[in-house]
Amino acid sequence: MTFTIAVFWPPPPDETTTERYQEIADAGIDLVITGNYLSDRTILKHALTRADQTGLGMLVASDPRIDVVMKDLDLPAEQTRELIGKVIDDYSGHPSFRGISLMDEPYPERYERLAIGVAAVRDRGKLAYVNLFPSHATGEYDEYVGGFVDTVKPELVSFDRYPFLADGAYDEGYFGDLAVIRAHAERAGVPAWLYIQTLAYEGHRTPNAAEIAWQVNTALAYGYTGIQYFTYWTPDPSRGESFQPALVHDGVRTERYEVVKQLNNGWLRPVGDELDRLTWRSVRHTDTAVIGEYGDRHLFVCNARFDAPSEVTVDGPVSAFDPASGSYEKSAATFTLEPGAARLLMIH
Template identity: 40%
Template sequence: MQSPHQKLGPSRRTLLLGAGAAAAAAATAAPAAAAPAAQAPPVSGPTEASQVVAPDNLSVPSPDDLPLTGGPDFPIGLFWPPHPYESTAKRFTEIADAGFDFVISGNYAGDGNIFQYQLDLARTAGLQMLISDDIQIRNMSRWFSISDQPTDFLTITPAEAREFYTRARDAYGPYSSLAGFNFYDEPGAGWYPTLAKALAVSRELAPHLLPYINLLPSDDPAYYNSFVDVVKPSLVSFDRYPLLSDGREDGNYFHNWAIVRDAALRGNVPAWVFIQTLAYNGHREPTAAELLWQINISLAYGAKGIQYFTYWTPEAARGEGFGPALITVDGKRTPRYAAAKNINNSWLHPVGRQLKPLVSESVVHANETPLPNGTVGFTPTDLVTGVTGSPTVIGTFRSRDAASTDRWLLVANRSHSAASRTTLTFNPAKVTGVDVFHPVSAKFGANRGSGLPVNLPAGGAQLLHLHTR
């Protein structure tokens, strides 16, 4: 029976299941020479999450010490890359030129030799990869549960899980482009105990690799909070695609984002999101402004990583009625490739680098009536005393340094179809200066006066630095 969540977004689970099942046996090969109000997702898996806690003495590396989540650069990734026949140096350079940093494997790449070949291409292009290994990693995180009781149905022992992981690590570890492994896409909460054990194995055997899991869309906080509490993840990633047919928006998009934001803060880990790049059943083809809007709304809600669904277009036989993504089925660039390239290189990378080390403190909607479900309306603060003009979404951020009282505001246009004109007024007794970020120079410029007009294109945003006392 179809989950209600499959109606919210395309089933990436379907894509992953088909991504190389026929050829995945080669993933055991020896290493080559070094070179996305709904109900909560149904419980599906071996055990209720509430019945089993995370392993004892679990050592969880800081996200600051892992690929993609660590370092100063804001991670921009893609799902559904070029298929094996189009896995060429030219295609991987095309990905890097568009401002992407990492690739989640898929699109019929399931063979271990193909993974190694793609890792080599990624290394040359300056990209990183999260490998979706159906034989080694999925055997310990999806196809079987991990149990100390060998008589349990469809289980492997912890020792067997370590053996599976060791094989994958040794096969792909020689490639510096390996960022980590994709353990499970869109799990039900019943899989959390096994995922906790699988991540413990990963952290035991390769603490330098990112254990990646992407969650379903949901309007139930328990789904995400349990994930944080039980699995102890290195990040909280989810997919929800808000651009519906006939110009409509998903009415619970902001609600879902607010829940994910809270869960990520609860776990002190980054929040990542997928953005919609294509039309499919019940969803429309995004404009360039709608790509930008999804990104900036996500930044305002505290996103520390952006992922595109999809890069290459899934073929018609997969179902879901997929339209062209950034690259068509037959390898041609669409206008969304050029839009993504411009957004990634001229805006997202520079502004993301500023936002990545900051902590999301609040997110409010100003001048919007009625407020969307799950959102908080603007009320004056001791720093920002007024917001007038067009509907605006404002994310407030603070430094990790508790001694700093400065704040940063990401002011995002609420509209993806019209420009906005908004004026922010600041408390001169608290705010000594306001700097405006300029992405071309990647520097802040000083602004004079207690009121600041913010004029934004459709889907646009501006980053402000508030100096305080």
């Protein structure tokens, strides 16, 4: 599976146009995860057509038939597979159709049900997607994630934990969850994906450009190969949780749309593709940096801070990856990283 940049909560039905989907693609996004009332076959097929036209992939996360068969009914396995197959058949004529989201934030009592669903989607050659809770909603997190991996046998392990809190603090549990998810994904031999906070909502503040980059870069240091932005379009007030403007608000791009567009196109896509050809080995923390080790000769070095520059020293000589050219250029072994920033280094 290649490096993926995704968004959740796309434009609503009345804004599901080719122009709006081109706006998503222009921001360096390659996968749209549905939601925002794209919740019947007619509008989902309409959205898939817009994705077809703009080169985007689409993960269907809002077909109500999937919710019913995964959450509400405990049908026999064969009948479950048959119903999921019918859903896949409805969308398989679209080149953009990548797969099905079976459930968001499941509790362990649904794992056996999800195992049937994941196998059914995978057997049809599509991505079976499930997103997990963070640890503050589950209790013992290693047991929660491990049980999911062992029972469901997923194609990837995805989760969300949004670290920037309304009181100005940072969620200290962020790195612990990042590590647990990555460890179980590594054990299962599947990718790890993470959601990135783009907006303020109940108990959380609006992240600035450095804080968005810091989330992305810490995930890369931990070997994550799927970056998912939460959210793209601002959820409407009726959904509760006091959502504030996201990347696009009431049809107008916010400054964070431009931040994400520049980050994706100028850094994340080229460096993600470069990391995709390397093998992630491990991660370590120093006072100034979070350092991911890739292969035998590469270090992904992220500033440990999102609120101040840090001076970092590594064993040299080294070259730094230039995202504009895709080549490596000679670099000093001691350098300063701006808040939230990172460098990919090759050791000589």
